Amino acid sequence: MKTVVATLLTISVAIATTYYLRVTKPDGFVRSFNQSYDYIIVGGGAAGLVLANRLSEDADVTVLVLEAGKSESDKPIYDVPYNAPKAQMTEADWIYRTVPQKHAQWGMKNNVGIWPQGKGLGGSTLLNGLVYIRGSRHDYDTWAANGCEGWSYDEILPYFLKTEDMRETDGFDEEYHSRGGPIAISDTTKSEIADVYFEAAKEIGFKVHDCNGNDGIQDGFCRVQAIIGEGQRCTAARGFLHPVLGRDNLHVAIESHVTKVVIENKRAVGVEFIQQGRKKHAAAKREVILTAGTVGSAQLLLLSGVGPKDHLTELGIPVVADLPVGSTLRDHMMFFVKADIDKPISYTSAKVFTPLNWLKYYFFGTGLLTSNAAIESQAFVRTDPDSQAKSPDIQLTLFSTLEEHGDSFDHFNYKDEINEALFRSIHGTEVMPEGYSIDVVLIQPKSKGSLRLVSRDPFDYPLLDPNYLSDAEDIKTFIRGIRYAQKMMKTDALKNLGTKFREIDIPGCREKTPDSDEQWECFVRHLATTIYHPASTCKMGALSDPTAVVDPQLRVKGISGLRVADCSVMPNLTSGNTMAPTFMIAEKAADLIRGITGIKRQKLISELSRARKAKSIASYWTNDGRIFFKVTMESAKVFVKSYDDIAPYVPHSEEGGPGQTDSFF
Ligand SMILES: Cc1cc2nc3c(=O)[nH]c(=O)nc-3n(C[C@H](O)[C@H](O)[C@H](O)COP(=O)(O)OP(=O)(O)OC[C@H]3O[C@@H](n4cnc5c(N)ncnc54)[C@H](O)[C@@H]3O)c2cc1C
Numbered sequence: 001m002k003t004v005v006a007t008l009l010t011i012s013v014a015i016a017t018t019y020y021l022r023v024t025k026p027d028g029f030v031r032s033f034n035q036s037y038d039y040i041i042v043g044g045g046a047a048g049l050v051l052a053n054r055l056s057e058d059a060d061v062t063v064l065v066l067e068a069g070k071s072e073s074d075k076p077i078y079d080v081p082y083n084a085p086k087a088q089m090t091e092a093d094w095i096y097r098t099v100p101q102k103h104a105q106w107g108m109k110n111n112v113g114i115w116p117q118g119k120g121l122g123g124s125t126l127l128n129g130l131v132y133i134r135g136s137r138h139d140y141d142t143w144a145a146n147g148c149e150g151w152s153y154d155e156i157l158p159y160f161l162k163t164e165d166m167r168e169t170d171g172f173d174e175e176y177h178s179r180g181g182p183i184a185i186s187d188t189t190k191s192e193i194a195d196v197y198f199e200a201a202k203e204i205g206f207k208v209h210d211c212n213g214n215d216g217i218q219d220g221f222c223r224v225q226a227i228i229g230e231g232q233r234c235t236a237a238r239g240f241l242h243p244v245l246g247r248d249n250l251h252v253a254i255e256s257h258v259t260k261v262v263i264e265n266k267r268a269v270g271v272e273f274i275q276q277g278r279k280k281h282a283a284a285k286r287e288v289i290l291t292a293g294t295v296g297s298a299q300l301l302l303l304s305g306v307g308p309k310d311h312l313t314e315l316g317i318p319v320v321a322d323l324p325v326g327s328t329l330r331d332h333m334m335f336f337v338k339a340d341i342d343k344p345i346s347y348t349s350a351k352v353f354t355p356l357n358w359l360k361y362y363f364f365g366t367g368l369l370t371s372n373a374a375i376e377s378q379a380f381v382r383t384d385p386d387s388q389a390k391s392p393d394i395q396l397t398l399f400s401t402l403e404e405h406g407d408s409f410d411h412f413n414y415k416d417e418i419n420e421a422l423f424r425s426i427h428g429t430e431v432m433p434e435g436y437s438i439d440v441v442l443i444q445p446k447s448k449g450s451l452r453l454v455s456r457d458p459f460d461y462p463l464l465d466p467n468y469l470s471d472a473e474d475i476k477t478f479i480r481g482i483r484y485a486q487k488m489m490k491t492d493a494l495k496n497l498g499t500k501f502r503e504i505d506i507p508g509c510r511e512k513t514p515d516s517d518e519q520w521e522c523f524v525r526h527l528a529t530t531i532y533h534p535a536s537t538c539k540m541g542a543l544s545d546p547t548a549v550v551d552p553q554l555r556v557k558g559i560s561g562l563r564v565a566d567c568s569v570m571p572n573l574t575s576g577n578t579m580a581p582t583f584m585i586a587e588k589a590a591d592l593i594r595g596i597t598g599i600k601r602q603k604l605i606s607e608l609s610r611a612r613k614a615k616s617i618a619s620y621w622t623n624d625g626r627i628f629f630k631v632t633m634e635s636a637k638v639f640v641k642s643y644d645d646i647a648p649y650v651p652h653s654e655e656g657g658p659g660q661t662d663s664f665f
Pocket residue numbers: 042043044045046047048066067068069088116117118119120121122123124125127128129130131132133256257258259291292293294296297300531532533566567568576577578579580582
């Protein structure tokens with residue numbers, strides 16, 4: 001009897017300890033403050049926590065992070081990858097809304113769409129779809145060509161690598177992936193249906209590869225990589241903050257809503273914020289860094305007198321700097337096409353949310369709950385055969401389920417009759433149907449919108465007008481994307497699963513000819529929604545660029561001691577989801593702030609030392625005045641500014657001398 005009790009006791013203690021270790025997180029948040037800090041970071045989201053970690057590496061500087069939301073440490077539910085959609089519309093979501101849209105969202109109540117954005121430590125990494133995709137070489141080379149010096153693909157790739165802790169070993173290419181960074185990246189789960197997508201992709205001629213590798217040329221088909229480690233979501237808080245909460249020089253304050261940047265004589269000297277109903281102030285000795293996201297950072301600049309003169313004057317806000325804050329809002333949109341199948345191999349809530357899967361998740365980090373909402377594969381396509389486009393314009397994301405948002409109908413603000421038409425036959429059934437969804441995403445939208453204040457009250461949500469589908473080109477691209485999705489569904493591989501296209505039957509489009517472009521346009525204008533990637537409200541550009549708010553060092557033009565370093569600075573949307581690029585922006589920002597001109601230099605030094613060991617450089621070539629070299633033993637593509645840097649390591653017998661070019665690119 002004693003042995004049985006002892007065994008049961010030991011098992012219980014083991015279970016309790018495992019559970020505790022997996023679901024509890026450190027706490028280290030301050031409610032009392034110093035008078036001043038070297039750096040004040042506004043917003044503890046994806047970007048803010050990168051900066052908190054990197055800037056506080058230097059023990060001599062003091063850093064304060066102010067986050068409006070709570071810590072997520074008491075909400076383990078955010079960590080479960082399959083729960084991603086359920087984290088929306090909770091207290092970790094600002095639940096913004098768009099203004100009524102003229103050209104889109106016709107199927108939504110008052111043409112108003114809901115815009116989730118994360119609130120709490122981790123920001124939108126608390127509730128996002130976990131997809132880790134960097135965008136294309138062309139995105140960044142275009143940024144650089146348009147005046148953002150230092151932001152070309154070759155220059156920013158090392159910052160992607162710096163963030164990453166790649167957990168996969170299969171096909172791991174060290175030129176494009178690395179281990180040991182703060183954010184765990186794993187391949188998503190691989191259901192039986194995911195294998196079939198690959199067959200389908202090959203059938204229609206997609207190149208199957210790593211969309212985060214391949215020299216930044218995304219075109220093709222790939223598994224989805226996601227911010228998952230040990231089966232759990234690796235939020236920015238888990239990756240960047242928790243390991244450094246013990247640093248004495250880093251203070252993190254939650255439930256601290258920043259209401260204004262204090263700017264004196266064109267210099268940011270501190271911030272005002274409200275914590276638990278009390279107004280507080282913190283002074284910045286060096287810089288205030290805004291990382292409050294695309295909505296929050298722009299809103300704060302406007303409240304602080306930085307923005308379009310007319311708009312500020314209208315609201316009675318004294319103008320500190322006349323800049324086009326909020327004038328170039330952009331967002332990606334998505335549209336789902338769905339198919340039923342007759343094999344029981346897709347995800348359904350009934351199959352996923354079982355007691356056994358919860359046990360597997362909590363104790364072993366395995367099972368269906370570790371799937372990021374059934375998002376398993378993706379394709380990047382240049383759909384326009386006539387265009388000279390250098391990168392894809394459509395992303396197809398394959399969800400191995402028919403359920404978009406768990407079992408909720410409310411996420412998109414669709415009218416009741418639309419909800420009925422779209423979801424009743426999926427969620428309102430006793431046996432949930434099997435199938436898959438192809439999410440067609442417009443990754444290079446031409447439509448451009450705006451963000452404006454509604455009042456001087458910092459707690460009033462701003463007017464968010466993405467102006468979706470106002471550019472007719474966007475509709476054409478969407479329809480071409482839908483045709484690709486149809487093409488995939490018609491492959492033998494997917495037909496063999498019994499693929500049956502799920503007809504869309506919604507009021508407003510019934511009179512259109514079935515499957516005509518006109519009918520698809522009608523569907524898209526009614527049903528397409530945000531895919532939650534608003535960006536570009538504080539656009540980066542050359543000092544001379546009248547559309548830019550920050551310069552390529554991310555400094556707000558005309559104001560010293562103030563930077564913006566989050567998703568809002570993107571000059572243009574990247575081709576894919578925006579979290580990985582935001583991590584990269586913040587990694588680079590940390591170095592810009594610290595005066596490090598780029599880890600390109602560090603990488604160069606280590607590559608040169610490898611070359612020294614290898615005794616030679618195998619080959620080199622030039623491109624746009626830059627010199628690239630390969631060492632003999634390992635393939636390492638690095639560029640240097642001058643031939644002199646590599647000359648000592650180039651053997652005399654080697655072909656090519658100064659000035660010789662090679663058409664490698
Ligand atoms: C539902 C959803 C799904 C998504 N899915 C994906 C995906 O699968 N893959 C992907 O790559 N990207 C995805 N994204 C986008 C991605 O998460 C964001 O682009 C990224 O997190 C932006 O980082 P950020 O630092 O700019 O802003 P955020 O991460 O949103 O952080 C901003 C932080 O600032 C805080 N803040 C705002 N205002 C104030 C204030 N006045 N005072 C103090 N704090 C403030 C906020 O509370 C928040 O914590 C998704 C986003 C959402 C919302």
